[in-house]
Amino acid sequence: xxxxxxxxxxxxxxxxxxxxxxxxxxxxxxxxxxxxxxxxxxxxxxxxxxxxxxxxxxxxxxxxxxxxxxxxxxxxxxxxxxxxxxxxxxxxxxxxxxxxxxxxxxxxxxxxxxxxxxxxxxxxxxxxxxxxxxxxxxxxxxxxxxxxxxxxxxxxxxxxxxxxxxxxxxxxxxxxxxxxxxxxxxxxxxxxxxxxxxxxxxxxxxxxxxxxxxxxxxxxxxxxxxxxxxxxxxxxxxxxxxxxxxxxxxxxxxxxxxxxxxxxxxxxxxxxxxxxxxxxxxxxxxxxxxxx
Numbered sequence: 001x002x003x004x005x006x007x008x009x010x011x012x013x014x015x016x017x018x019x020x021x022x023x024x025x026x027x028x029x030x031x032x033x034x035x036x037x038x039x040x041x042x043x044x045x046x047x048x049x050x051x052x053x054x055x056x057x058x059x060x061x062x063x064x065x066x067x068x069x070x071x072x073x074x075x076x077x078x079x080x081x082x083x084x085x086x087x088x089x090x091x092x093x094x095x096x097x098x099x100x101x102x103x104x105x106x107x108x109x110x111x112x113x114x115x116x117x118x119x120x121x122x123x124x125x126x127x128x129x130x131x132x133x134x135x136x137x138x139x140x141x142x143x144x145x146x147x148x149x150x151x152x153x154x155x156x157x158x159x160x161x162x163x164x165x166x167x168x169x170x171x172x173x174x175x176x177x178x179x180x181x182x183x184x185x186x187x188x189x190x191x192x193x194x195x196x197x198x199x200x201x202x203x204x205x206x207x208x209x210x211x212x213x214x215x216x217x218x219x220x221x222x223x224x225x226x227x228x229x230x231x232x233x234x235x236x237x238x239x240x241x242x243x244x245x246x247x248x249x250x251x252x253x254x255x256x257x258x259x260x261x262x263x264x265x266x267x268x269x270x271x272x273x274x275x276x277x278x279x280x281x282x283x284x285x286x287x288x289x290x291x292x
Contacts, residue, residue: 004017004020005259006026008029008033008036010032011036014140020176031186033265047099048094050097050099050114050116050120051119052096052097053119053123055068056123056148056150058151058231058275059132061151061152061155062151062152062155062229064098064127065154065155065159066093066153066155067080068133068137068152068159069155069156070159072133073131073181075131076117076120077113077117078110078113078120079111080112081109081112083109084105084106084109085111086104088150089232090103090110090112099234104193115239119228137180137250139185140186140189144242147229150193150225150226151226151229153190154226156190156234158233158234158237160179161175161237162237163237163238163241164176166214171241171242172214173220174212175212175222177190177211178204178210179208179210180208181203183209184201184210187210188201190239194213194218194219195222197214200212200213216241216245220245223238224243226238228230245250253276255276258272258276259272259278259283260286260290262275269284269287
């Protein structure tokens with residue numbers, strides 16, 4: 001018996017049938033090959049529109065930053081798990097990508113999962129995302145437009161950053177991002193976005209890459225920029241930065257610059273401390289951290 005053949009109209013693959021019944025049924029429904037058929041069924045039954053994450057919009061970049069911090073792609077599946085207290089925030093993401101089924105909740109956690117074998121690789125390629133992102137961070141975000149970089153950073157902070165008031169009764173604010181040491185270059189790029197004049201990034205004593213900014217005025221200016229993009233920010237974090245609070249940090253910056261200028265002009269630590277009416281220990285600390 002002559003082989004019964006058809007061509008998949010989607011990919012052009014040759015299809016061979018063992019029986020006339022199977023051949024006729026395939027012709028009747030204009031059947032695809034197994035691979036194309038599976039993709040078509042997955043697309044039809046898909047619960048989320050992950051293609052929205054490929055858009056060059058403020059909100060899409062915000063959610064990409066959030067995914068960089070708190071999500072992962074594995075086997076073309078996007079997964080995000082948060083504390084149950086942040087379910088409302090995860091639901092905002094679900095709404096953004098038109099997720100049509102309920103989030104998965106336990107007593108303490110809420111999670112989201114969605115697989116797309118076509119779109120997920122495109123997202124990972126565009127943003128240089130790896131399944132083992134802890135040890136393999138993106139190489140850089142500098143090639144994206146600056147406004148989109150700000151939105152991505154805001155999402156990352158909401159996922160993995162900590163904004164709080166400082167200790168010892170001070171109302172001044174502090175932003176800290178702490179992650180694996182492999183992320184040090186990305187943290188430096190984040191540092192430049194927030195403040196391009198001072199390096200606040202380091203490998204701490206525990207071996208983690210850390211970005212710590214405790215300058216209230218810098219953080220107030222950064223929040224002003226972020227608020228311009230109408231992002232779905234975690235208010236419990238960003239609202240801690242009060243625009244009406246006046247920090248004493250500007251005086252500290254003036255003192256620091258004066259001491260650094262003294263060192264450049266050849267004054268000793270003791271001479272600079274006396275000149276600026278501060279302690280020897282404070283002048284030495286500034287010299288050690290910002291000058292040497």
